[in-house]
Amino acid sequence: MKQVLEKLSASFEIEDIVYQRDDLTFLSAKKENLINLITHLRDIEGFSHFVLLSCVDWIEDDKFQLTYFLNKPEEKYDLGIRCMIDRKEASMDSAHHLWKQIATYQREIKEMFGVDFPGSPGVDEPFILEGWDNIPPMRRDFDTKQYSADTFFPRERPKTNDPKEYMKEQMHPGEWGEYRKEKK
Amino acid sequence: MSETKNNNKFENPHYAKREVTGPDGKQFIVDPIKDYFSDERPKVYEPNSIPVVEKFLNWARAESLWVLGFGTGCGSIEIPPLMTPRFDAFRFGIQSRPTPRQSNVFIISGYLAVKTLKRVIRSYEQMPSPKYVLALGSCTINGGMYFDSYNTINRLDHYIPVDVYVAGCMPRPEALLAAFNRLKELIKEGKGEKANEYAANFDWYKENQKKIIKDWNMPDYNW
Amino acid sequence: MSLLNIETDRSKYPVKGEDGKLQIDLDSHKYVKLWQGPNHPGVTGNMALELTLAGDEIVESKTHVGYLHRGFEKLIERRLFVQGLPTSIRMCVAEPDSNEYVYSTCVEQLSGIDIPEMAKWIRALLLEMARLQALLRVVPGQGGTFALGLGVQWGVYMRELILDRFEELTGGRVYHMFMTPGGVRGLLPGGFKKRMEENLKEIDQFVINIDNLMYSNSVFKKRAIDVAVLDPSWIDKYGAVGPVARSAGYNRDVRKDYPYLIYDQLDFEPKVMNHSDIYNRSRIRWYDIQTSVDLIRQIMAKMPEKGDIKAETPNVLHWRIPKGETYVRSEASRGEYGLYMVTDGSDKPRRINLRGPSYTQAVALLQDLLVGANIADVAAIMVSLQTCPPEIER
Numbered sequence: 001m002k003q004v005l006e007k008l009s010a011s012f013e014i015e016d017i018v019y020q021r022d023d024l025t026f027l028s029a030k031k032e033n034l035i036n037l038i039t040h041l042r043d044i045e046g047f048s049h050f051v052l053l054s055c056v057d058w059i060e061d062d063k064f065q066l067t068y069f070l071n072k073p074e075e076k077y078d079l080g081i082r083c084m085i086d087r088k089e090a091s092m093d094s095a096h097h098l099w100k101q102i103a104t105y106q107r108e109i110k111e112m113f114g115v116d117f118p119g120s121p122g123v124d125e126p127f128i129l130e131g132w133d134n135i136p137p138m139r140r141d142f143d144t145k146q147y148s149a150d151t152f153f154p155r156e157r158p159k160t161n162d163p164k165e166y167m168k169e170q171m172h173p174g175e176w177g178e179y180r181k182e183k184k
Numbered sequence: 185m186s187e188t189k190n191n192n193k194f195e196n197p198h199y200a201k202r203e204v205t206g207p208d209g210k211q212f213i214v215d216p217i218k219d220y221f222s223d224e225r226p227k228v229y230e231p232n233s234i235p236v237v238e239k240f241l242n243w244a245r246a247e248s249l250w251v252l253g254f255g256t257g258c259g260s261i262e263i264p265p266l267m268t269p270r271f272d273a274f275r276f277g278i279q280s281r282p283t284p285r286q287s288n289v290f291i292i293s294g295y296l297a298v299k300t301l302k303r304v305i306r307s308y309e310q311m312p313s314p315k316y317v318l319a320l321g322s323c324t325i326n327g328g329m330y331f332d333s334y335n336t337i338n339r340l341d342h343y344i345p346v347d348v349y350v351a352g353c354m355p356r357p358e359a360l361l362a363a364f365n366r367l368k369e370l371i372k373e374g375k376g377e378k379a380n381e382y383a384a385n386f387d388w389y390k391e392n393q394k395k396i397i398k399d400w401n402m403p404d405y406n407w
Numbered sequence: 408m409s410l411l412n413i414e415t416d417r418s419k420y421p422v423k424g425e426d427g428k429l430q431i432d433l434d435s436h437k438y439v440k441l442w443q444g445p446n447h448p449g450v451t452g453n454m455a456l457e458l459t460l461a462g463d464e465i466v467e468s469k470t471h472v473g474y475l476h477r478g479f480e481k482l483i484e485r486r487l488f489v490q491g492l493p494t495s496i497r498m499c500v501a502e503p504d505s506n507e508y509v510y511s512t513c514v515e516q517l518s519g520i521d522i523p524e525m526a527k528w529i530r531a532l533l534l535e536m537a538r539l540q541a542l543l544r545v546v547p548g549q550g551g552t553f554a555l556g557l558g559v560q561w562g563v564y565m566r567e568l569i570l571d572r573f574e575e576l577t578g579g580r581v582y583h584m585f586m587t588p589g590g591v592r593g594l595l596p597g598g599f600k601k602r603m604e605e606n607l608k609e610i611d612q613f614v615i616n617i618d619n620l621m622y623s624n625s626v627f628k629k630r631a632i633d634v635a636v637l638d639p640s641w642i643d644k645y646g647a648v649g650p651v652a653r654s655a656g657y658n659r660d661v662r663k664d665y666p667y668l669i670y671d672q673l674d675f676e677p678k679v680m681n682h683s684d685i686y687n688r689s690r691i692r693w694y695d696i697q698t699s700v701d702l703i704r705q706i707m708a709k710m711p712e713k714g715d716i717k718a719e720t721p722n723v724l725h726w727r728i729p730k731g732e733t734y735v736r737s738e739a740s741r742g743e744y745g746l747y748m749v750t751d752g753s754d755k756p757r758r759i760n761l762r763g764p765s766y767t768q769a770v771a772l773l774q775d776l777l778v779g780a781n782i783a784d785v786a787a788i789m790v791s792l793q794t795c796p797p798e799i800e801r
Binding site: 270 | 436445446447448452453473474475476477478481482485493494497500501544559560563564566567570580581582797
């Protein structure tokens with residue numbers, strides 16, 4: 001597999017190769033080359049099974065990471081291709097013409113992260129959410145706990161006390177606090 | 185009620201008033217909200233004035249609980265064991281029906297996503313009264329392990345009235361049988377009045393429902 | 408297919424336009440738009456199909472999901488690694504053990520933990536039991552879609568036997584949480600193997616009964632053979648895996664191709680067929696039941712009696728994993744089941760993404776496979792692809 005990767009790095013500017021396992025390698029590719037790279041892998045190198053398209057939000061670097069997983073059934077080998085795209089005006093070339101299921105993945109990522117894939121069929125239709133009017137929920141800056149507390153009538157939980165403070169108050173009402181204050 | 189609707193951005197094009205050409209070439213006007221749905225509010229049904237008759241009716245209701253076969257969440261995986269010979273719910277007069285029009289018990293089997301809640305409300309309102317709701321799992325009580333999820337509701341009783349809660353994740357078929365027995369007791373005592381409660385506090389329930397279903401593009405009461 | 412060779416009048420059916428798609432004008436009063444689901448007995452789980460019909464033939468179909476979306480991938484970003492386990496296993500209710508395995512293995516790989524030998528055997532046993540109980544639901548369920556309810560009654564009872572063994576071993580009927588990151592929670596209880604063997608004997612008889620009831624039944628054959636045939640070239644194009652791929656001649660089984668745990672020490676051969684219609688897709692699962700029963704017997708015979716079950720792990724409250732990413736797959740009853748995990752050095756995962764077989768099969772593949780099918784076969788086609796909606800939307 002290493003020869004294949006060397007051949008690829010000559011023509012597609014791949015970098016950052018990580019050999020995660022015997023049968024799994026991660027590499028990074030540039031946004032402009034990515035569609036050409038996976039087309040080459042599918043048609044020439046025999047990576048015929050598309051496993052997964054995933055998106056990771058690196059909010060501190062202001063980037064989205066798209067990960068394309070390809071699998072070569074003959075050699076039983078997996079390749080994860082990372083591609084960093086800009087977080088503002090996130091957009092990526094669509095790959096729906098290569099495998100049919102990619103259109104579904106792109107629809108989901110558009111809805112969950114707000115990454116646009118122009119030209120992908122049905123990419124603007126809602127896939128999972130219905131009537132959503134907030135920022136895309138899988139982004140790191142969306143606070144799901146706060147949203148849930150604001151929206152869904154959380155049930156009042158029983159009042160709890162900090163055991164240390166509570167026992168102090170019970171056993172030495174007032175004086176313990178005064179004693180501590182004096183000490184300070 | 186129907187006039188006040190459809191002023192939000194999620195307007196449903198299928199419910200718009202429009203002119204249609206029939207197969208025979210004639211033109212006519214269709215207003216789906218008025219033509220297809222009744223806009224009458226649910227009513228509170230008074231119990232029968234003769235106590236013995238009411239008692240008999242309650243006994244009859246308690247012994248034929250027909251469940252709507254709508255698996256709304258993961259708890260529905262325990263419904264097939266409940267209905268098959270090992271736990272055999274049929275011996276209690278419980279059977280599942282495919283349509284809301286024929287059923288009077290709604291099992292909310294676990295968490296409810298907002299998208300499902302919309303369908304649940306519609307199915308619940310389509311069921312004939314008197315109707316009862318069983319809520320399975322911790323997630324219908326306080327959100328359970330999805331308390332912080334952006335897409336599942338936390339308390340079911342704010343949207344539809346609940347007769348019996350079954351705690352656990354997930355509740356065993358035995359727990360479901362116990363819940364059915366409890367429901368029967370409640371009905372026989374004349375306490376299965378949640379459908380009337382829904383009708384009496386209709387505006388409060390609607391307000392809560394509309395707070396989270398932001399694309400409310402159906403009539404207020406559709407049955 | 409028709410016995411009488413009646414020429415049907417095709418003039419009312421849509422024709423293909425220049426772009427290769429069927430031209431459907433809903434205002435022409437020739438077509439009916441029909442929703443199957445989410446509240447429909449013929450739909451597996453809680454999902455919806457938007458069908459456009461000409462007569463009783465489907466000319467266009469669209470899958471609608473999202474009725475079970477809980478936002479797991481967001482929730483696990485807020486949980487510690489050990490808290491993520493009980494949350495992640497609820498992603499698919501039909502077979503939660505695959506979730507346990509892929510989640511725990513991702514955490515172990517990224518923190519460089521090797522689990523003891525005994526834990527591997529118990530994990531393999533649990534995974535096979537989970538596959539078996541899922542198959543015991545779905546194989547008779549295929550008959551159920553043709554209103555052959557007897558097999559369903561038997562199948563649910565047989566599944567109960569396996570659930571009893573699960574309960575004995577792990578304490579839970581449906582959700583077990585037995586494969587924690589680092590190993591498993593316990594050894595087999597005394598007498599477990601004997602009781603398991605008794606259950607497997609009953610299942611052996613059930614396999615024969617199902618063969619007589621379903622696969623020799625002339626009505627079942629008429630409804631299932633040559634219906635919804637899947638072209639072999641579609642397998643890679645649509646990303647179909649598992650029994651669907653194997654019925655079309657692709658010998659793909661994660662247990663064989665990427666032997667995980669102790670599967671390389673077991674002797675088995677997944678069945679492959681060459682014609683993927685409803686009958687063969689169901690038949691492959693029937694063979695899979697036998698494979699699973701055989702594997703459980705082999706595991707119980709070969710597994711050591713005693714041994715360490717848990718590797719040393721960091722304090723679960725301060726478990727930090729350095730920056731990295733990995734993808735782990737296992738073979739569920741539906742096919743390849745994988746999890747992609749990214750960590751960033753903190754005590755919570757940066758991102759997890761589940762790859763369920765239904766994600767591709769129930770959306771892209773089902774939509775295209777239904778075109779041209781009869782409305783009465785929709786439920787059967789869905790079950791033959793073994794759609795499981797919770798793993799599509801998570």
